[in-house]
């Protein structure tokens with residue numbers, strides 16, 4: 001099993017050597033508990049770079065008080081095996097003091113606005129933790145390309161904005177959400193669901209599918225699409241809706257109408273028992289020509 005690298009100096013020198021060999025370096029930032037969704041990110045990274053690094057770091061600053069930092073799964077041996085069989089060149093698994101040498105409230109980076117809506121409104125400080133750790137990982141690894149999943153749609157939008165605003169020299173790529181056969185988006189948090197909750201959780205994808213179908217059939221009123229999302233979710237008694245939004249895919253501003261001019265995304269968050277799940281789907285207003 002691949003030995004993880006913990007030290008900043010070591011990861012830097014390995015990356016420098018890869019660059020000297022003329023290799024393009026890719027980074028897949030993760031919090032571990034790897035599943036098929038992560039494997040897809042690694043595959044895409046492999047296809048676009050020559051030296052693939054997976055970081056595994058359960059970042060304390062993106063968890064709020066009362067959230068699942070303590071119980072977040074940390075199956076390191078399993079993760080290392082997954083990385084090895086996916087052809088990862090290096091696993092970077094830094095400690096908290098390596099990432100936060102002066103403690104976790106020393107220096108931070110924040111993208112106001114984009115970070116304050118949707119997930120940010122429900123989880124104050126979450127995106128500040130995400131942008132801070134992602135910038136640190138970019139500085140530690142200096143990748144040419146970094147890959148994120150569409151599942152965390154707002155996260156990739158916030159990170160993209162940070163990279164543009166701070167002129168961080170990294171290319172970003174987003175990989176479509178990987179789903180189970182019943183449509184449930186793969187997530188490390190799905191393991192918290194009991195079988196009944198797991199079944200109920202499929203309503204998120206049903207709601208998004210109905211929204212996509214309505215738009216494909218000609219619906220252009222965002223409020224009607226929100227209504228479809230809400231009604232579908234509310235039909236499942238175990239699910240407590242947090243938000244159902246139809247927003248501009250870049251600015252995340254709520255939309256009035258859907259049009260070809262602005263890419264739109266439907267975003268959902270719901271609680272099932274003690275587990276909070278999110279999902280999203282891009283809404284294409286271009287009719288399928290077939």
Ligand code: PAF
Pocket residue numbers: 029030031057059062130133134152155
């Ligand atoms: O998406 C995640 O797993 C995390 O938010 C990330 C990007 C690794 C930052 O901790």
